[in-house]
Amino acid sequence: SVVCYLVVSSGINAEYGGFKGGSGTDVDFIRKILKVREELLFTQLAKVMMVKGGSKEEKRVARFKIWSQQQQDLVQSAARAYSERLISDLAVEKIALADAELQPILKKMYNLYLISLVQDNIGFFLTNGLISKGGANALRGDFNKLIGDISPDALALAEGFGITEEMLSAPIARDWELYNSYDNAGEMDKYEDLVR
Numbered sequence: 001s002v003v004c005y006l007v008v009s010s011g012i013n014a015e016y017g018g019f020k021g022g023s024g025t026d027v028d029f030i031r032k033i034l035k036v037r038e039e040l041l042f043t044q045l046a047k048v049m050m051v052k053g054g055s056k057e058e059k060r061v062a063r064f065k066i067w068s069q070q071q072q073d074l075v076q077s078a079a080r081a082y083s084e085r086l087i088s089d090l091a092v093e094k095i096a097l098a099d100a101e102l103q104p105i106l107k108k109m110y111n112l113y114l115i116s117l118v119q120d121n122i123g124f125f126l127t128n129g130l131i132s133k134g135g136a137n138a139l140r141g142d143f144n145k146l147i148g149d150i151s152p153d154a155l156a157l158a159e160g161f162g163i164t165e166e167m168l169s170a171p172i173a174r175d176w177e178l179y180n181s182y183d184n185a186g187e188m189d190k191y192e193d194l195v196r
Helices: 027-049 057-069 072-097 102-122 122-129 133-159 169-178 189-196
Strands: none
Touching: 027 057, 027 072, 027 102, 027 122, 057 072, 072 102, 102 122, 102 133, 122 133
C-alpha cells in the first residue's frame, strides 16, 4: 500500500512527535492525526476566544458573539473532531473486549471508519501538512480494499443489528394506495389490520 507520508513542516512534525506516516490501514497513524486535528482546532478556537480589554461583562458578551455568531464553523469543527476522536478511542477499547473471532472483522470496520473520517476531512489534513497528496490519493484504494474484505460478511453484519424486515419496510413500499386511502395520521395500526 502507498505510504501516507506526513509532510515535515513548520513545527507540526516536532510538536506532534515526528510522525513518519503510514498507509490508510495504519490505524495508529490515523489515530495520531485525528488527535492532532482535534488539538489544532481547539488551539485555534482558544486563540479566537481570547478577548482583550473591556469590562468583565463586555468580555463575556464578546466571547458569546464569537462562539455563537462569528466562529460557529470552528466551534462545530472542534466539537466534531473531539467526538470523532472519542468514538475512535472507545471503539479500540470495545474491540479489545470483543470475542476473539469477532475482532478481525470489527478491526476492519473500525479501520473503514477511520479512513472515512480522513476522507471527510481531507482538506484539513492536507492543508495542515498531516498527510501528503500521494497519501491522500492512496486512501481510496485502501478504502476499496477494506470494502472488498468486509463485503462477504455484509449480510451477517447487518443481521447482527437485529433489524427485522418489518422495520426496513416502509408503508409506501407495500401498498401506497391503501396506505393513503384514509387519514391515518401517519400511524400504522389501521394499515396493519388492512393488509393482514
